[in-house]
Amino acid sequence: MPIQEVPVKTQTIIRERVVPVTVSADSALVNMLLSCDSSNQVMLKELTEIKSASVSTAFKQRSDNFEIKFKTLHDTIYVPVIDTVVIEEKPVIVEKTEIVYKMKSWQKTFMYIGIALTILIFLTIVYKLIK
Numbered sequence: 001m002p003i004q005e006v007p008v009k010t011q012t013i014i015r016e017r018v019v020p021v022t023v024s025a026d027s028a029l030v031n032m033l034l035s036c037d038s039s040n041q042v043m044l045k046e047l048t049e050i051k052s053a054s055v056s057t058a059f060k061q062r063s064d065n066f067e068i069k070f071k072t073l074h075d076t077i078y079v080p081v082i083d084t085v086v087i088e089e090k091p092v093i094v095e096k097t098e099i100v101y102k103m104k105s106w107q108k109t110f111m112y113i114g115i116a117l118t119i120l121i122f123l124t125i126v127y128k129l130i131k
Helices: 105-130
Strands: 003-005 010-022 028-036 042-051 055-061 066-072 076-088 093-095
Touching: 028 055, 028 066, 042 055
Parallel strands: none
Antiparallel strands: 003 093, 010 076, 028 042, 055 066
16 A cells, blocks of 8 residues: 655744743841950940842941841842744654445446345235235
């Protein structure tokens, strides 16, 4: 049998979307140099801080408490993304069917004569049974 290939379709789907990306948390470094005076009181000698742009700090000093508050701004940026999906069908090989046997005209004629004779015999039997 001859082999026939079915045509293959390829479909490309392109989708544009925006993806939220959270920027990682920022950091801060506070360095304090403390010392004691002659009356055993703790004194702050030096205070340095290093921080990134999105970190805010607040310092408060009360009588014997020193408070540091950190506030970080979590930022989300939106990045445009293009997704491309390619759907490709696999080729299918189909065997082409051929008509192996086709009745000739004289065979069709004998077939119709046989059907007519069968109906005639059946009607004759039914007629004789009724009479």
